[in-house]
Amino acid sequence: MTTPKKTLMVPCPSCGEPHPYSTDNPYRPFCSKGCQAIDLGAWASEQYRMAAKPNPEDLPEDLIDPDDIR
Ligand SMILES: [Zn+2]
Secondary structure (H helix, E strand, O other), X not given: OOOOOOOEEEEOOOOOOEEEEOOOOXXXXXXXXXXXXXXXXXXXXXXXXXXXXXXXXXXXXHHOOXXXXX
């Protein structure tokens, strides 16, 4: 087994496609910009879901109270 070049091949976390892990790649550890966007998007949406706590009783209670205003 010989290693011609010092290129580390790593699987893309998003698509699993092996690609050279290079400092020239601004999207590492992803293989491309698209995969980075996908992963970030998934991460962001997941965080958004966690951040957006369902509080159905909090909003209507504040809005629905016409008798008190009149
Ligand atoms: Zn990828």
